[in-house]
Amino acid sequence: MWENFPAIKDDLAESYAVMEKKVRIRNKEVETTIHDLLHSGGKLLRPAYFILFSRFGSATKKKHKKLIYTAASLEILHMATLIHDDIIDDSPTRRGTPTVQAKYGKDIAVYTGDFLFTVYFDLIADSTDSFSTIKLNAFTMKRILIGELDQMHLRYNTDVTLRQYLRRVTGKTAQLFSLSCFEGAQMGKADLKVITSSHHIGHNIGIAFQILDDILDYTENSEVLKKPVLEDVKQGVYSLPLILAMRGHQKEFAPYLKNGAAMSQEDVTMVLSLIDKYQGVEEAKNLAERYTNKALKGINHLPEQPEKQLLLALTKQLLNRNY
């Protein structure tokens, strides 16, 4: 996806090379797991935002290596949390692809995640220039985790509120986008104004990104069934379209919302038609659009320079998806 962004292609390739080098380990299964993940899921979105924001400052030349390492650290942290989430979900597949634990067992999944945490830690130690950055990273890691715990805690809860959803999504996804943008602006030594707004821009991108990702569970066709699969819903993870549609109508939904395998294809059909009736997907899209617009507005206020256009292009490409 980076062909349209030649200005950052080299930096991303360098970060990717650092990642590949740092994840080498004398254990075939862990190495294969990470290798697969790097080659399939690795869209390097977080490193890309980091690099673009770093260019708003003047410090990019002499700090080149540190910037590359930090960019890599962001993707590694993202990968580590993804792997551990799959253990919790206990799901054999995620969006059609087998999860690490389904392929290699949960032992490997636990240790691969842990190993990536150590790689992350190591990259941070190599790249930061201040202890406050380390504190910020520790804080972000903790917030991500609390987001995951909230999600677990609220499973199968039909009363989950929009507010609870947003808090969970903030932790789970927006924190890391925030950190990516903020660390970029800060390490690049951008103006204070850019540093401050980078944080909000990242937050809004992250929220919109997660809402759109959650919507897929209600709209994307599984190759086998040719129907939305409600994978998350079956796991008890009720996300925005369902939450919005259920408001005031919990009793209508309740009979069809069952635990995992107990939910039949008929239940799925009923839930989808109820979401349709109460326009859950449309309303979720509207909210995603509001966050997208906030993000774009923030980017529009950044100083005029080529990276601003790239940020606009990237964010539009990412968030104006076709459903």
Next chain:
Amino acid sequence: MWENFPAIKDDLAESYAVMEKKVRIRNKEVETTIHDLLHSGGKLLRPAYFILFSRFGSATKKKHKKLIYTAASLEILHMATLIHDDIIDDSPTRRGTPTVQAKYGKDIAVYTGDFLFTVYFDLIADSTDSFSTIKLNAFTMKRILIGELDQMHLRYNTDVTLRQYLRRVTGKTAQLFSLSCFEGAQMGKADLKVITSSHHIGHNIGIAFQILDDILDYTENSEVLKKPVLEDVKQGVYSLPLILAMRGHQKEFAPYLKNGAAMSQEDVTMVLSLIDKYQGVEEAKNLAERYTNKALKGINHLPEQPEKQLLLALTKQLLNRNY
């Protein structure tokens, strides 16, 4: 166990208080899990060695808070790795106590471990004065993990060598004892000679400690069966007494070494009698003693001051166990 060590009781209590404060989290299950762990297993051995070694330098007064935080970080890292190990072992109990995953499920076990990693990371950021300390911590974390992976990789392997065992134990246990002693000497600004030997002393203590812990699997009476339980052996984790007894006699052992539940009480009895025949436990004790003596010799070479006697007393108490 710290009544005999009034000189470090206060510092340990302070570290404990820091741990209690830092592990607070808005999730009942995770909090209870950590609370249980803190109140049952938390012997604070690693913080104790850290504090004792820090006293060999002159910097303890003005760095008091940082020392306390580092002491806490060592115990937290230890707890995090313990919890994730139990997931791998898939064992309902460890030495008679239910594991976290047995009590609360593996979801909570994964996240509790992850949460403790973030607490650890946060404590390090608050306490260190150099990036090299952070690098060293990242390195130690990685070595611990590789030790665990080695252990997993060698499961049910009857050809596991003494060398492989020692490498695994070095990663799994000795690294963290090493780090505790070394970080203490370094942060306290002890003489270079003390700093260097602190690392070896910690290593030897760690190896002896783990050998003795492994021996328990072959000697300790389970309350129910009144017999050694071979918990680890059933999980395929063949430790020193078995490894030493099996050398050259793999064929004799093989028929009785089965996977988990498949191993009957008769198999257990046979394996124990074979270990007895080839003096596996005695030889393992001899090796533990050699490491203990190396540690004590190292401590004996430290400068004369009260902490030297405390280190001797603590190490003897820890490693001269009754079987």
